[in-house]
Amino acid sequence: MTLLPPQNARCLQVVLWRNLFASGTDYCALYRLPETWLLKGTALAALDENDPVLVHYEVECDSGWNTRQVELHCAHGTTHQQLKLEVNSGIWHRDGQLLPDVQGCLDVDISITPATNTLPIRRLRHTSGTPHDVTAAWIKIPELTLEPLPQRYTNIDNHRYRYESANNFSAELEVDDQSMIVRYADLWHRLALYK
Numbered sequence: 001m002t003l004l005p006p007q008n009a010r011c012l013q014v015v016l017w018r019n020l021f022a023s024g025t026d027y028c029a030l031y032r033l034p035e036t037w038l039l040k041g042t043a044l045a046a047l048d049e050n051d052p053v054l055v056h057y058e059v060e061c062d063s064g065w066n067t068r069q070v071e072l073h074c075a076h077g078t079t080h081q082q083l084k085l086e087v088n089s090g091i092w093h094r095d096g097q098l099l100p101d102v103q104g105c106l107d108v109d110i111s112i113t114p115a116t117n118t119l120p121i122r123r124l125r126h127t128s129g130t131p132h133d134v135t136a137a138w139i140k141i142p143e144l145t146l147e148p149l150p151q152r153y154t155n156i157d158n159h160r161y162r163y164e165s166a167n168n169f170s171a172e173l174e175v176d177d178q179s180m181i182v183r184y185a186d187l188w189h190r191l192a193l194y195k
Contacts, residue, residue, distance in 0.1 A: 001056055001071055005040070009033050013195035015180055017114060017188045019045050025191070028115045030178060036068065037061045037122075043112045045141075052077065053142045055112050065123035066090075066106045067137070076142035083144045085137075092137060094146070102137040102148050109136035109149060114173075114181040114188045120153055121161060121179040128155050 005011060009031040017026040024045030031038040039059045046052055054075040060068045070085040085094055090106055092099040107119045116136075124132045131154040138149035150166040159182075164170040171185035182190045 001058060001073055003042075003056075005029070005031055006033065006038065009038065013176075013178055013180065013193060015115075015190055015194075016192040017181065018191050019043070019112075019188060021187050022046055022112075024112075026113045026115065026188075028113065028180075030118075030180060035063055037063070037065060039115045039118065041113060041115055043141075045112060047142070053112070055110075055141055057110055057113065057115075059108055059110070059116060059119070061119060065119050067108045067119065070108050070110075070139075072110070072139065072144065074142055074144055079142075081142075081144050083139070083146075085146075092146075099137075099146065102146055105135050105137040105148060107134055107136040109138045109151070110141065111139060112141040114184045117163065117173060117181055117184070118175075118179045120151070121173075121175060124153065128157060130155060 012030045012032055014029045022045035026041055026043040028041030041057055043055045056073040058071045062068050067087045072083040074081045085092060090104045092102045109116050120134050131152050133152050135148050135150045138147055152164040154162040156162060159175055161173045163173050174183040176182050181188055
């Protein structure tokens with residue numbers, strides 16, 4: 001994984017978020033490629049005062065915002081792990097092995113970044129007041145475990161959504177014109193935007 005953008009990529013915006021619950025930041029760029037979308041970022045967090053974590057991530061989606069590929073590099077203390085996933089029409093593979101628990105998921109949800117909330121928001125094109133249920137392949141950090149997570153997105157207005165997940169979590173999300181997070185309750189706040 002390289003920090004350089006891919007060839008033929010047009011950068012739509014770069015966001016820097018502050019992670020308020022784990023004393024960290026996330027630098028994420030949104031790219032448009034000829035036939036796909038790409039989120040590429042680096043997240044830093046302190047899971048506690050003696051538990052730093054660094055994650056480089058890339059999520060590639062097809063033109064309809066369905067996840068196609070995910071790549072993560074996670075440094076947790078002195079432990080370094082890598083995760084590569086390939087998705088084809090909701091069929092997930094890791095290192096060529098089928099992942100039956102997340103079959104049918106169209107979205108990935110990486111726990112250390114708000115970037116992946118963009119996927120279902122962009123794909124579903126919500127109308128106000130209408131809830132939409134999705135199940136995301138949830139990647140826990142720093143474990144890099146993968147499990148299905150049912151979620152609901154309800155559009156409040158053009159730039160606000162109510163997010164609920166099956167693990168009894170809910171939050172209001174404020175997004176910009178690219179459906180990237182501006183404010184994620186009291187957990188994430190956008191610090192800077194380049195476009």
